[in-house]
Amino acid sequence: MNNSKGKTVSEKQSRTSAVCHALRPFGTSIFTEMTALAQRSGALNLSQGFPDFEGPIDIRRTAAEAILRGPNQYVSSIGIAPLRQAIADKMSRFYNVTVDPNTQVTVTAGATEALAATLLGLLNPGDEVILLEPCYDAYPPIIARAGARAVYVSMSVPDFDLDTSALARAFNARTKAIVINNPHNPSGKVFTERELAIIADLCASHNVVAIGDEVYEHILYDGRKHTTLLAVPGLEDRSIVISSTAKTFSTTGWKIGYGVASPDLSQAVRMSHQFLTFCTPGALQEAMAGAIGMADAYYEDLTASYTAKRQKLLSALDEMGLTVLWPKGTYYASIDINDLGFEDDLEMCRFLATQVGVAAVPASFFWKDRSNGKNLVRLCFCKTDDTIDAAIERLKRWKR
Ligand SMILES: Cc1ncc(COP(=O)(O)O)c(C=O)c1O
Missing domain, CATH: 3.90.1150.10 (Aspartate Aminotransferase, domain 1)
Structure with missing residues (x-):
């Protein structure tokens, strides 16, 4: 040797x-x-x-008290019940979307783990995933590690409009999923209703899962309101919406994220999540359950x-x-x-x-x-x- x-x-x-x-x-x-x-x-x-x-100090105090009070052991793999309920309530409060916290919400170690759990749970070798570039740097390596192939559709500077013809050409029989980061890092783009409707049509006609990375859902300007993929007609049962408490509550180091999807798609997320991290810290989840429910x-x-x-x-x-x-x-x-x-x-x-x-x-x-x-x-x-x-x-x- x-x-x-x-x-x-x-x-x-x-x-x-x-x-x-x-x-x-x-x-x-x-x-x-x-x-x-x-x-x-x-x-x-x-x-x-x-x-x-x-x-906010109240969120940090709740977490500190929960750590001191304990227990500090493993919690449910899919997330503690109050946090899953708070996430379900949030989907209804902000987006008028009804989800079952028991079968449709999975708490993860940040949006990053939700992305990994989603992609690793869904993809088979040889599958293709459409990425709209520029794109967040975590997507391509996870796709590669799943043995799948990233197919890029460019959004061009300075407007980052979606070239819907190029997008349509990227869909084929191997396409398993598309990732839509909305609002979009790094461009600050917010996808238009029309763009989302076109994406929904393409996903429906090619039987493709739409993965929404919506970690900036609460940071929009000039009166804009966020549209979650789960509220786009046609995407209700074919999207996995990923978000995180990191940006909304200025606690990026806590890594409390989640995925929301139909029970079937949630099963794919949960299947890999249980073997990636199993669960995330209970005390931080408890604090976030309160945080998400804060007043308008x-x-x-x-x-x-x-x-x-x-x-x-x-x-x-x-x-x-x-x-x-x-x-x-x-x-x-x-x-x-x-x-x-x-x-x-x-x-x-x-x-x-x-x-x-x-x-x-x-x-x-x-x-x-x-x-x-x-x-x-x-x-x-x-x-x-x-x-x-x-x-x-x-x-x-x-x-x-
Ligand atoms: C588009 C996007 N997705 C995901 C993440 C990661 O989120 P988390 O810290 O919750 O893992 C970030 C962080 O910057 C991001 O910009």
């Missing part, structure tokens, strides 16, 4: 890397890289999408607060002469760097972090073919006003 002669390339590679073939092409997530660069260079971190402020004022304040932060950062960027793509939802905005003299978005982000003191994310990492997004840099504004003001000051100094 010491003699490497006669071995195939993959056998030789397997001696140099323990990583399975499916995951090798993906490398380290750009968010990890940019956050590490921000820490090394002392930059303000407007790269990875987590708040630099704490979520909480949700209105969240919108008002992000509307003000969006205005603060983006109008300052506009005034600096930068070309800003204002989001319709989410807490991300992109700037078009075409005229700024950088080779690409990665070079600019390295420059921003190390020379300007503001970390951002090169948006090209959301595309399969990175050249499609190399003119965009994504900044997040889920930060305190002090952080945003300091970032504006640094960017102004650079622009001057």
Whole structure:
């Protein structure tokens, strides 16, 4: 076995890397890289999408009390009953969608695990999954690990309109699912009723499951209201809606997410979830059960607060002469760097972090073919006003 002669390339590679073939092409997530660069260079971190402020004190107090009171043991694999009930109530309260908390709601370790449980629970080798790019970086590696193939349909800069003809061409007999991230990271796009209706028609005629990644469902601007896939006519029984309490309650580190779907589709999610994590921390679930049920004022304040932060950062960027793509939802905005003299978005982000003191994310990492997004840099504004003001000051100094 010491003699490497006669071995195939993959056998030789397997001696140099323990990583399975499916995951090798993906490398380290750009968010990890940019956050590490921000820490090394002392930059303000407007790269990875987590708040630099704490979520509501009452939620944290409930979790702390639950930990002290105990028990702190495994809870039901599908999630504690009060949280599943709160999620079902939320679907009815915000979207007029009725779901059975016992058979249609599954609590997971964040939306990320819900995505993994969904894709691993649904896909067979050789299946295809349609991704609308730019897309969140977790989807392709999970699809690859399931032995399935991602088929990309591009939404083009700056409007990110869905090319519905290209979308129709992407559907075929092998298509098992499509992932729709709405509101959309990184573009801030909110899918129109017409786009959702076209997606629903295509899913129905090709017997395809629509997977909704709706983690930014409560962060929309200018009076917009979210449409969940489960409320789109034709998708009621063929969609799995994934969301998370991370963004809505500024607790990204807690990783409490969930999937909502018909009993049959929920079974696919639960089947893999039980072997991925089995369950998520009971105390945090208890706190989130209370959080989701908070009065309308909480949700209105969240919108008002992000509307003000969006205005603060983006109008300052506009005034600096930068070309800003204002989001319709989410807490991300992109700037078009075409005229700024950088080779690409990665070079600019390295420059921003190390020379300007503001970390951002090169948006090209959301595309399969990175050249499609190399003119965009994504900044997040889920930060305190002090952080945003300091970032504006640094960017102004650079622009001057
Ligand atoms: C589109 C999208 N989906 C999923 C996630 C992950 O959510 P969670 O932290 O609940 O796993 C994120 C986090 O940034 C995201 O932007």
